[in-house]
Amino acid sequence: MPLKTEFDNLAGEVIARCHKLSSFSEDAHSTRRTFLSPPMRDVHREITPWLEPLGTPVTVDAIGNLRAIYPANQSHANEPAAPRLLIGSHLDTVPNAGAYDGILGVVLAVALLQQLHGRRLPFAIEVVGFSEEEGVRFRLPFLGSRALVGRLDASTLETCDPQGISIRSAIEVFGLNPQEIPQARLTDEVFAYLEFHIEQGPLLEKLNLPLAVVDSIAGQTRLELRFLGRSNHAGTTPMDLRFDAMAGAAEWIVAVEQHAKHTPGLVATVGSVQTIPGAGNVIAGEAVLTLDVRHQNDNIRTCAVDDMIHLARQIAQRRGLLLNSIPHLNQSAVPMDSFLCGQIEAAIRRTGCAPHRMSSGAGHDAMVMAEKVPSAMIFLRTPGGVSHDPAETVLVDDVAKAIECGMHLLDQLASSPDFFRKHAEEKN
Amino acid sequence: MPLKTEFDNLAGEVIARCHKLSSFSEDAHSTRRTFLSPPMRDVHREITPWLEPLGTPVTVDAIGNLRAIYPANQSHANEPAAPRLLIGSHLDTVPNAGAYDGILGVVLAVALLQQLHGRRLPFAIEVVGFSEEEGVRFRLPFLGSRALVGRLDASTLETCDPQGISIRSAIEVFGLNPQEIPQARLTDEVFAYLEFHIEQGPLLEKLNLPLAVVDSIAGQTRLELRFLGRSNHAGTTPMDLRFDAMAGAAEWIVAVEQHAKHTPGLVATVGSVQTIPGAGNVIAGEAVLTLDVRHQNDNIRTCAVDDMIHLARQIAQRRGLLLNSIPHLNQSAVPMDSFLCGQIEAAIRRTGCAPHRMSSGAGHDAMVMAEKVPSAMIFLRTPGGVSHDPAETVLVDDVAKAIECGMHLLDQLASSPDFFRKHAEEKN
Numbered sequence: 001m002p003l004k005t006e007f008d009n010l011a012g013e014v015i016a017r018c019h020k021l022s023s024f025s026e027d028a029h030s031t032r033r034t035f036l037s038p039p040m041r042d043v044h045r046e047i048t049p050w051l052e053p054l055g056t057p058v059t060v061d062a063i064g065n066l067r068a069i070y071p072a073n074q075s076h077a078n079e080p081a082a083p084r085l086l087i088g089s090h091l092d093t094v095p096n097a098g099a100y101d102g103i104l105g106v107v108l109a110v111a112l113l114q115q116l117h118g119r120r121l122p123f124a125i126e127v128v129g130f131s132e133e134e135g136v137r138f139r140l141p142f143l144g145s146r147a148l149v150g151r152l153d154a155s156t157l158e159t160c161d162p163q164g165i166s167i168r169s170a171i172e173v174f175g176l177n178p179q180e181i182p183q184a185r186l187t188d189e190v191f192a193y194l195e196f197h198i199e200q201g202p203l204l205e206k207l208n209l210p211l212a213v214v215d216s217i218a219g220q221t222r223l224e225l226r227f228l229g230r231s232n233h234a235g236t237t238p239m240d241l242r243f244d245a246m247a248g249a250a251e252w253i254v255a256v257e258q259h260a261k262h263t264p265g266l267v268a269t270v271g272s273v274q275t276i277p278g279a280g281n282v283i284a285g286e287a288v289l290t291l292d293v294r295h296q297n298d299n300i301r302t303c304a305v306d307d308m309i310h311l312a313r314q315i316a317q318r319r320g321l322l323l324n325s326i327p328h329l330n331q332s333a334v335p336m337d338s339f340l341c342g343q344i345e346a347a348i349r350r351t352g353c354a355p356h357r358m359s360s361g362a363g364h365d366a367m368v369m370a371e372k373v374p375s376a377m378i379f380l381r382t383p384g385g386v387s388h389d390p391a392e393t394v395l396v397d398d399v400a401k402a403i404e405c406g407m408h409l410l411d412q413l414a415s416s417p418d419f420f421r422k423h424a425e426e427k428n
Numbered sequence: 429m430p431l432k433t434e435f436d437n438l439a440g441e442v443i444a445r446c447h448k449l450s451s452f453s454e455d456a457h458s459t460r461r462t463f464l465s466p467p468m469r470d471v472h473r474e475i476t477p478w479l480e481p482l483g484t485p486v487t488v489d490a491i492g493n494l495r496a497i498y499p500a501n502q503s504h505a506n507e508p509a510a511p512r513l514l515i516g517s518h519l520d521t522v523p524n525a526g527a528y529d530g531i532l533g534v535v536l537a538v539a540l541l542q543q544l545h546g547r548r549l550p551f552a553i554e555v556v557g558f559s560e561e562e563g564v565r566f567r568l569p570f571l572g573s574r575a576l577v578g579r580l581d582a583s584t585l586e587t588c589d590p591q592g593i594s595i596r597s598a599i600e601v602f603g604l605n606p607q608e609i610p611q612a613r614l615t616d617e618v619f620a621y622l623e624f625h626i627e628q629g630p631l632l633e634k635l636n637l638p639l640a641v642v643d644s645i646a647g648q649t650r651l652e653l654r655f656l657g658r659s660n661h662a663g664t665t666p667m668d669l670r671f672d673a674m675a676g677a678a679e680w681i682v683a684v685e686q687h688a689k690h691t692p693g694l695v696a697t698v699g700s701v702q703t704i705p706g707a708g709n710v711i712a713g714e715a716v717l718t719l720d721v722r723h724q725n726d727n728i729r730t731c732a733v734d735d736m737i738h739l740a741r742q743i744a745q746r747r748g749l750l751l752n753s754i755p756h757l758n759q760s761a762v763p764m765d766s767f768l769c770g771q772i773e774a775a776i777r778r779t780g781c782a783p784h785r786m787s788s789g790a791g792h793d794a795m796v797m798a799e800k801v802p803s804a805m806i807f808l809r810t811p812g813g814v815s816h817d818p819a820e821t822v823l824v825d826d827v828a829k830a831i832e833c834g835m836h837l838l839d840q841l842a843s844s845p846d847f848f849r850k851h852a853e854e855k856n
Binding site (some may be wrong): 251257264267268389 | 460502650659669697708709710711713720813
């Protein structure tokens with residue numbers, strides 16, 4: 001292994017690159033880079049010269065994922081198709097985002113290739129920068145990884161953003177061909193998916209640890225709820241004759257918070273509220289809300305969601321409002337691959353740190369990828385637990401540990417032909 | 429007085445004209461016509477040929493009000509400046525508006541001139557279509573009438589809409605000159621302001637009466653409140669470590685509603701809520717809300733507002749949030765002119781209806797105009813009390829009664845030289 005200072009220097013470069021990428025934004029004074037927005041083009045343009053000198057040509061697939069294959073060593077390159085390890089994360093962001101969520105995992109994958117200094121392994125490594133994970137633009141998360149596992153059907157492509165633009169036409173406007181989405185699918189030589197990601201929570205900081213193995217990802221439900229009342233004049237409609245959609249919605253938001261607080265491990269969030277028509281002197285005729293519920297245990301989660309919808313119906317009925325609920329996502333908890341988790345644990349231990357196993361409260365592309373290939377994740381400590389915010393940060397020492405851990409892991413996998421050959425063989 | 433059928437026919441035309449004007453909108457499928465928006469130009473273009481054949485040339489003043497003077501009869505036309513009665517209302521709308529709020533008062537003013545059939549009175553009549561009353565675009569209501577009473581100062585003109593466009597540049601973009609706003613002011617010959625308006629509430633329907641005299645306008649307070657928390661990841665931040673601005677705001681909205689329900693005659697509305705950043709998987713770091721509070725009694729209103737802000741501070745403090753409150757309007761209750769109210773009462777009685785006196789829960793331009801000239805209002809019954817909604821309507825018989833009442837009122841005022849000469853003399 002190289003000297004610690006070499007990892008530190010590379011870690012500094014990784015952080016600088018994340019910051020550079022955060023400057024490509026739809027907004028003037030903060031980072032917002034939604035699916036196939038114009039700044040995503042700039043991100044691809046920025047990353048390409050980091051990869052190509054490493055012998056890793058860059059392409060963009062039909063859903064807008066950046067993909068770049070670092071070939072296997074010669075003996076295996078002669079095989080019909082060398083086994084291939086995917087390493088990546090996502091390149092899109094939430095509004096008012098930090099510099100690391102998703103991005104760090106892509107930049108770290110590039111750093112691992114740099115750190116190989118031209119050395120080839122018995123398997124190829126494909127860097128993947130997913131075009132869409134956050135679900136901001138179309139309220140449908142994981143579009144990038146869903147294309148890889150073959151779960152983007154024609155009807156999904158007709159989903160429209162708030163401007164009425166469909167996914168299909170967003171793809172065309174970006175200069176890609178939606179007909180070619182099937183070609184983005186994982187092929188049989190891919191034997192595993194690995195993702196570095198910031199924890200985005202307070203746990204590793206509390207434990208004073210730089211890294212963790214993620215052994216499962218919490219299930220999540222996302223819904224849109226619409227409370228429908230009657231818009232009317234704010235000055236002339238007595239309080240007892242109102243059908244105020246926002247007042248009903250507010251009562252429900254408070255109830256959702258109380259419910260989640262009383263269920264250990266449950267998190268529930270109403271992150272977006274819109275009032276229609278949305279004028280100060282008009283009683284809201286409609287309130288449109290998002291609900292995001294997560295738990296490690298699928299049964300606890302689905303029961304909580306049912307309870308919350310039931311509460312919303314009770315509130316609506318008592319107030320003479322109507323209620324619509326539209327499911328956007330219902331994702332079960334996903335276990336990560338046990339062999340990979342064990343290898344990551346060993347690699348962390350070789351960096352001199354205690355390996356910690358934890359569940360991820362956040363959804364990640366790894367949970368979609370796990371449908372098709374053994375997948376695992378490595379979390380980096382997130383100072384203050386702050387994420388989805390410009391104050392999101394990482395420690396340079398932790399990034400250096402992540403690179404070191406990744407290099408150990410690559411070496412361990414290179415010595416595990418049973419593993420990197422097995423997946424393709426099972427398929428054949 | 430003409431036959432009842434003549435009023436009925438004219439009432440039918442008034443209703444058709446209101447519908448025609450509602451088609452000029454910023455939105456494709458509903459009526460929204462905010463201050464100096466492009467469709468306001470179409471409204472001016474539509475109204476002009478209704479007025480000019482009556483010998484009433486149309487101008488647009490520097491704040492965008494439509495103004496048209498029907499001259500006094502010859503003997504008074506020779507006076508340096510004939511006394512002048514203003515009749516009008518506003519031409520802007522809320523989002524998703526009905527066809528009558530404001531518009532009806534302007535179209536009825538035109539109808540009264542039509543109904544004169546060229547007959548001149550001892551005073552001129554100026555039709556006014558105010559450019560801004562609702563306060564939607566700049567969250568500052570009554571911009572049109574404030575220009576007439578000289579209450580639009582340079583600093584107000586720097587107020588910006590959500591797109592960052594100031595009132596000053598909106599005026600310039602519309603092709604008007606903000607330097608000329610002082611010329612829009614009321615001159616000494618104006619002796620009174622009269623406004624027809626739909627009630628926008630359920631009272632006249634309940635009393636089975638077509639018209640009412642408005643003897644006062646409720647005071648109102650409008651505020652913007654910002655709850656400031658900390659945006660963070662919805663999946664990884666435990667419930668007890670959150671600073672969720674929207675959850676705090678929701679608790680307050682419920683408290684505001686309860687407070688208003690327990691104070692007789694008070695109405696309080698949170699009509700607009702915005703979450704920042706407003707993504708489903710991000711805890712809201714900021715929630716921006718409007719508050720609109722009204723009551724006939726200024727003391728009850730201001731105490732209620734103080735209580736509500738105090739409640740917001742308590743909630744914010746308990747949750748570790750910050751609170752900003754920004755006052756947008758603090759308008760005292762305004763009594764209408766007693767002589768005019770008596771005359772309207774008499775005119776309603778002459779139409780064969782019982783005159784009813786009431787207070788207006790809604791603010792109107794008449795309350796701004798009353799700062800400078802005797803002002804009064806006539807309410808028309810609003811079926812279902814529905815307003816600020818496409819379902820807003822009026823009964824054709826009630827519109828006919830309003831025209832008849834207006835004609836009686838003009839005749840009564842023409843026989844009241846003490847009144848129409850007095851105001852100008854007091855000024856000299």
